[in-house]
Amino acid sequence: MSPVSMSQAQKSEYFSRVWSLVRQVPVGKVIAYGQVAELVAPPESVSSEAYRAFGSRWVGQAMRGCPADVPWQRVINAQGKISLPGDAGQHQRELLEEEGVQFNERGRIDFKKFGWLAELKSDADNTPQMFLPGIE
DNA sequence: GTTGTGACATCGC
DNA sequence: CGCGATGCCACAA
Numbered sequence: 001m002s003p004v005s006m007s008q009a010q011k012s013e014y015f016s017r018v019w020s021l022v023r024q025v026p027v028g029k030v031i032a033y034g035q036v037a038e039l040v041a042p043p044e045s046v047s048s049e050a051y052r053a054f055g056s057r058w059v060g061q062a063m064r065g066c067p068a069d070v071p072w073q074r075v076i077n078a079q080g081k082i083s084l085p086g087d088a089g090q091h092q093r094e095l096l097e098e099e100g101v102q103f104n105e106r107g108r109i110d111f112k113k114f115g116w117l118a119e120l121k122s123d124a125d126n127t128p129q130m131f132l133p134g135i136e
Numbered sequence: 137g138t139t140g141t142g143a144c145a146t147c148g149c
Numbered sequence: 150c151g152c153g154a155t156g157c158c159a160c161a162a
């Protein structure tokens with residue numbers, strides 16, 4: 001019963017969930033903003049339609065203010081490309097290449113080889129238990 | 137309080 | 150494959 005701005009706390013929790021999920025992306029693997037948005041549970045105040053339309057952008061906003069221990073570089077867009085423009089994008093590509101991620105000649109990353117979800121999907125025997133939204 | 141923009145995704149051309 | 154419009158949320162100026 002605290003009718004004060006609880007949505008603020010919900011947003012904070014949402015950001016924490018995004019960061020927790022991104023932290024679990026292994027080295028050499030990448031994930032798309034939309035995939036992150038689909039895996040983490042949206043705030044209750046937000047309808048699923050609204051989240052479907054803008055969830056990926058909120059993930060980007062969470063990345064903009066993420067802590068230093070979050071591997072923000074492993075989050076890319078659905079096209080397999082770097083969304084961060086300019087110098088920062090160059091830096092992101094360098095970091096990913098250092099982790100073993102290979103880029104296409106068009107500057108794209110193959111999700112079938114470096115996509116984290118594709119890895120889990122391909123390895124069904126591993127019983128992927130960590131991609132549930134119930135992360136605390 | 138209004139306006140503009142966004143570390144996105146999808147569809148149409 | 151590239152470019153533009155749409156979605157109709159959250160945040161900053």
